[in-house]
Amino acid sequence: MKRVIFLLMILTLMVGPAWGKNYEVTKKVDDYTVRVEIDKNPPIVGENNLSLTIKDGSGKNITDAKVKVEYSMPAMPGMPAMNYKADAVLKGSEYKAKVNFSMAGSWGLVVQITQAEKVKKVKLNVDVK
Helix, strand or coil: CHHHHHHHHHHHHHHHHHHCCCEEEEEEECCEEEEEEECCCCCCCEEEEEEEEEECCCCCECCCCEEEEEEEECCECCECCEEEEEEEEEECCEEEEEEEECCCEEEEEEEEEEECCEEEEEEEEEEEC
16 A cells, blocks of 8 residues: 555656646736746757737737747857747637757747837747757
8 A cells, every 4th residue: 555655656756847838928018918838847958839928008918010029049169059940829718839959058039020110029038948
């Protein structure tokens, strides 16, 4: 019986974090509110799925923009800077993109929103584990 309880505890510790809340950040740029959600919290080395929701000043979803995600890690001793881009695709009222972090550490993300010839950028940092 003790062995079964021990195995259940180990299984709970291993699976429990998978049910945790996603990494989520909301930022404002001009009259836009941008919510960035990453499917893992904390983001991990490898592929991570992003969901982006963009709302205008009246709270209406923006669905006619071109959205790009640029993510980078600055140069460090013995390592060049890493810069990547991913186009976000509209699915329903959210934009979806995949980012592939190549190593753990602090990464900068820039969400670039182009609508009606105007470009707006939202910047944030994430710590990848």
